[in-house]
Amino acid sequence: MNIPLKNMHTVEYWIDQTPSSETWTSIYDIVLFRNTEKQVTLSGYDIAYTLLHDYGHFRAYSVEDYVDWVFNWERFCRIHLHDFERMYTALYADYNPIENYNKQSTIIDDGSTGATENAPIVATVSQVADDTVNAANPFIPQSKSVSHGKTETDNTRTENTHGNIGVMTNQSMISDELSLRSTKNMITTVVRMFAELELI
Numbered sequence: 535m536n537i538p539l540k541n542m543h544t545v546e547y548w549i550d551q552t553p554s555s556e557t558w559t560s561i562y563d564i565v566l567f568r569n570t571e572k573q574v575t576l577s578g579y580d581i582a583y584t585l586l587h588d589y590g591h592f593r594a595y596s597v598e599d600y601v602d603w604v605f606n607w608e609r610f611c612r613i614h615l616h617d618f619e620r621m622y623t624a625l626y627a628d629y630n631p632i633e634n635y636n637k638q639s640t641i642i643d644d645g646s647t648g649a650t651e652n653a654p655i656v657a658t659v660s661q662v663a664d665d666t667v668n669a670a671n672p673f674i675p676q677s678k679s680v681s682h683g684k685t686e687t688d689n690t691r692t693e694n695t696h697g698n699i700g701v702m703t704n705q706s707m708i709s710d711e712l713s714l715r716s717t718k719n720m721i722t723t724v725v726r727m728f729a730e731l732e733l734i
Contacts, residue, residue, distance in 0.1 A: 542593040542595055542597070543597070544591050544593055545586065545733065546590040546591065548597065549582055549585060551600040553600075558581075559577070559578040560578070561582075561604060561607070562581040562585075562607065563576065563578035563581075564576040564578075564615075564724065567619060574622065576618075576721060576724065580721045581721055585725055585729075588725060588726075589725070589729045592729060592733040593733065594732055594733055595734045596732065618720070618724060621720060625720060637694070638692070638694045640690065640693075641690070641692075641693065642690050
């Protein structure tokens with residue numbers, strides 16, 4: 535457990551101690567999904583400004599010098615990196631906010647009759663007249679018998695069922711979406727987590 539130290543300084547003080555050789559980007563940037571196609575960086579400038587704006591007068595109770603301040607920030611980021619990535623995925627997932635059901639399936643029917651290769655199969659099929667014409671009405675289906683052995687066909691069907699399953703109206707889903715976007719933001723969420731752990 536960290537013990538509060540005397541002469542604790544504010545967040546504003548520690549951020550102001552940034553050496554001229556460093557930038558807020560180099561210190562506070564958080565890289566998510568590093569070395570992957572999804573790599574994204576949370577802006578160090580945005581994080582530093584949010585720290586100053588929301589918690590500038592709060593005090594870091596376990597920091598004695600600037601090295602401690604940076605170490606605590608870096609340790610916090612390392613420990614919670616996986617949490618940040620999961621949060622980012624949840625908050626910025628590509629989805630339709632007013633469509634809450636989307637099912638895709640592929641159905642493959644190999645068409646096998648189950649008979650042995652040479653076994654004759656006799657079936658009666660209805661077929662629109664082509665070679666046998668009914669004089670009264672040429673479009674009346676004609677019945678004819680056909681014989682064949684085992685058949686193999688590849689019938690693949692894709693199915694996509696989507697929409698709103700009716701549990702929520704579009705209006706309520708839009709309202710929830712707007713509420714989520716206005717109250718949940720990666721930068722403010724990360725800064726708030728840091729403040730709850732390190733600041734008083």
